[in-house]
Ligand SMILES: Nc1nc2c(ncn2[C@@H]2O[C@H](COP(=O)(O)OP(=O)(O)OP(=O)(O)O)[C@@H](O)[C@H]2O)c(=O)[nH]1
């Protein structure tokens with residue numbers, strides 16, 4: 414008998430998926446609730462089904478390429494939220510790669526084959542039993558139950574500042590779905606875990622404007638996080654450092670008339686870019702119109718405390734004043750603050766309709782699990798990382814590979 418797992422928002426949805434894939438003969442063995450329904454989170458159930466080998470529909474035996482298997486969300490083609498799906502997909506890849514052509518095409522006597530199957534089933538049952546002992550929900554502390562080859566990666570991820578609930582959930586799934594062969598040592602466990610994490614980071618691919626459509630990006634966030642510096646880096650990138658030199662225009666929202674414009678003005682002069690200062694919503698709309706000749710319009714805002722509702726409201730009013738251009742709101746946050754503070758910041762700025770997140774000061778911290786957990790929990794894609802003060806070089810276009818490498822192996826300037 415072959416044991417397979419499927420997930421869905423309800424047990425019925427998961428069962429439907431199972432039946433679609435392996436046919437009506439699938440036998441329900443177990444139903445688990447992986448994630449409870451909570452604010453902003455869909456519930457997630459997983460079912461385990463068994464199916465006699467000979468009854469499996471032919472489509473299950475031949476795995477489609479990974480690309481077509483991915484359960485992608487509606488927003489971004491490289492966003493994946495479902496841990497369980499990710500874990501299963503990696504297991505499937507491993508299954509495929511484990512069966513080498515020479516072995517699969519070898520003639521095996523039917524009796525011998527039957528014995529092997531029986532042995533595998535017996536081992537499978539034993540493993541399930543051991544797994545349940547390790548990951549018993551009632552166990553007060555998962556850390557004490559971690560097998561030695563998982564201990565290193567658990568410690569690393571724990572030290573990274575990742576939310577414990579995320580880490581424990583992933584560890585449990587890694588343990589459940591990881592093919593036996595890969596569990597041999599901590600190195601292969603690390604590789605598996607790394608692949609799983611990578612699949613869970615929502616990332617926004619950088620896209621360029623193509624005339625007549627322009628791109629407008631507004632950077633918002635707390636004070637001193639690096640918004641203006643990042644605007645300067647982005648302006649240099651788009652206007653000078655890409656294959657095509659885009660026309661870039663800058664706007665500074667100085668709604669409190671505190672002269673916040675000077676810093677960006679200097680960069681604008683150096684790069685010979687048009688710049689507009691705006692103090693109220695009608696001015697904002699006319700500034701956008703006066704930069705109509707630009708491909709990219711980058712909008713800098715004054716930093717505001719996440720708890721200063723009035724300042725955030727002013728920015729909101731400006732966004733409301735513009736209806737023609739779709740402005741991407743990028744929430745800029747420093748990587749050096751803990752997950753709970755990042756989450757509070759995100760929640761307070763979310764009234765602006767955040768499109769992507771940018772994390773700065775990666776060079777000033779050691780743990781990156783807080784970034785991972787925020788992106789995973791909110792599902793908001795990351796667009797850029799800032800890795801130092803230097804303009805324009807200390808900017809990295811976000812990729813899940815880069816973040817996971819930082820998370821597990823530390824930030825290293827040469828990798829940026
Ligand atoms: N180490 C490090 N410093 C950075 C980074 N990004 C910006 N900074 C520094 O952080 C300080 C504040 O940067 P700004 O760009 O002025 O920050 P801001 O968000 O525009 O600040 P306000 O406009 O006052 O809200 C400056 O000294 C920058 O050089 C980074 O990635 N790493």
Ligand SMILES: [Mg+2]
Nearest residue numbers: 640641714716
């Ligand atoms: Mg600034």
